[in-house]
Amino acid sequence: MPSSTSAAAPPASATPVFVLVGIMLLTGTMNTILNKLQDMQCVDNCDDPDPKKRHHFEQPVWQTINMFIGETMCLLVYYVGEYLSRKRADPAPAPHVAAHVPVPTDNIEVLAEIEEANEITPLVPGHPSSPAVPLEGWAVFLLWIPTLCDMTATTLMNVGLLFISASVYQMLRGSVVLFTAVFSTIFLGRNHPWYRWFALVTVFLGVALVGAASILQSSVMHASNNNPSSDAATAALGVFLVILAQSLTASQFVVEEKLIGHYNVPAIKAVGLEGLFGLLSAVILFPILYYTVGKDSGGYFDIPVGWEQMVGDAVIGGAAIGICFSIAFFNWSGLSVTRRVSATARSTIDTCRTVFIWSISLGLGWETFKSLQVVGFGLLIYGTFVFNDVIAPPKFLRKSAD
Numbered sequence: 001m002p003s004s005t006s007a008a009a010p011p012a013s014a015t016p017v018f019v020l021v022g023i024m025l026l027t028g029t030m031n032t033i034l035n036k037l038q039d040m041q042c043v044d045n046c047d048d049p050d051p052k053k054r055h056h057f058e059q060p061v062w063q064t065i066n067m068f069i070g071e072t073m074c075l076l077v078y079y080v081g082e083y084l085s086r087k088r089a090d091p092a093p094a095p096h097v098a099a100h101v102p103v104p105t106d107n108i109e110v111l112a113e114i115e116e117a118n119e120i121t122p123l124v125p126g127h128p129s130s131p132a133v134p135l136e137g138w139a140v141f142l143l144w145i146p147t148l149c150d151m152t153a154t155t156l157m158n159v160g161l162l163f164i165s166a167s168v169y170q171m172l173r174g175s176v177v178l179f180t181a182v183f184s185t186i187f188l189g190r191n192h193p194w195y196r197w198f199a200l201v202t203v204f205l206g207v208a209l210v211g212a213a214s215i216l217q218s219s220v221m222h223a224s225n226n227n228p229s230s231d232a233a234t235a236a237l238g239v240f241l242v243i244l245a246q247s248l249t250a251s252q253f254v255v256e257e258k259l260i261g262h263y264n265v266p267a268i269k270a271v272g273l274e275g276l277f278g279l280l281s282a283v284i285l286f287p288i289l290y291y292t293v294g295k296d297s298g299g300y301f302d303i304p305v306g307w308e309q310m311v312g313d314a315v316i317g318g319a320a321i322g323i324c325f326s327i328a329f330f331n332w333s334g335l336s337v338t339r340r341v342s343a344t345a346r347s348t349i350d351t352c353r354t355v356f357i358w359s360i361s362l363g364l365g366w367e368t369f370k371s372l373q374v375v376g377f378g379l380l381i382y383g384t385f386v387f388n389d390v391i392a393p394p395k396f397l398r399k400s401a402d
Contacts, residue, residue, distance in 0.1 A: 020340065041316050060155050061155060070331070073328040161238070167358035177387055183251060214238070217235075
């Protein structure tokens with residue numbers, strides 16, 4: 001990705017890695033916590049003694065739009081960086097000075113930084129080669145395909161988050177590695193050694209235990225009438241929607257990798273373009289959904305009601321602004337970590353933010369401790385780390401890793 005500069009995001013090359021990791025963990029945690037905070041806000045009949053008659057903020061469509069606004073901000077950062085790079089690389093010649101003056105030695109470092117800023121990084125890190133064909137002109141619209149996958153997946157996840165806790169939601173998102181591996185084998189012809197399939201089975205078991213913990217806990221809460229909305233059926237629906245969304249996210253990754261096999265594109269520019277295409281898709285599709293299924297329903301696709309709730313509630317509106325900026329900084333810091341360290345490091349760090357989300361949710365009293373969830377999360381972490389070669393696989397599978 002380009003080493004963009006702006007008031008909001010300093011150049012990646014000038015930012016220490018530990019700062020980038022901290023920003024990535026902080027903003028990644030904020031993304032989930034702020035979305036869940038919005039879901040918990042009561043917007044109607046809040047004084048009714050019967051909790052069943054209280055209405056909370058349930059607008060996953062607007063949360064998806066917030067995400068795309070944040071991603072589009074990355075495009076602004078990219079073009080600001082490009083402008084500053086060109087300005088520094090090709091300064092106007094001073095009056096009465098020949099245009100072909102040799103470059104002073106103290107400018108070599110500046111030019112090296114500019115060259116680094118223009119470095120092209122594949123959108124999906126780790127691609128074996130960088131093709132020479134730039135992604136420009138009409139070809140940029142190919143990114144609309146993964147954008148539609150992203151839009152559908154994000155909306156499904158936001159609906160699922162209404163029915164499950166923030167920590168369970170984040171843990172279930174770890175199942176994306178399972179779908180990505182399977183789809184990359186089917187559609188990209190990639191072969192994985194046996195130890196990675198072992199890791200994927202471990203991830204699957206971990207996801208199953210986390211989902212089961214959420215459903216069982218919801219059954220207990222429903223039986224005691226502590227939270228009528230948290231019953232087994234809605235929890236199971238939430239688990240299903242989040243896992244289904246991961247299959248679409250994996251499809252997005254596979255399509256992106258296929259595109260990167262033919263085109264070069266700076267990663268932060270690709271994120272920004274997908275955000276822009278996502279906003280355009282929302283402008284086209286969501287009004288249609290509003291007039292067909294959402295009008296006067298007060299439901300997920302009742303766009304005007306969602307807007308009124310966002311601007312009429314300081315917590316919901318403030319969280320929406322926070323989501324936009326946290327998404328932008330999360331993408332910038334994540335791409336910077338990938339460039340400065342590795343894609344595996346980014347994946348490992350991203351897995352760790354689940355611990356922060358879980359800790360905050362427990363501290364705020366949003367959820368209770370579940371031992372089964374701990375076991376499931378442990379399996380998820382172990383499987384992910386084995387798959388990413390962070391830790392060694394079991395001895396009986398090490399031959400396949402050699």
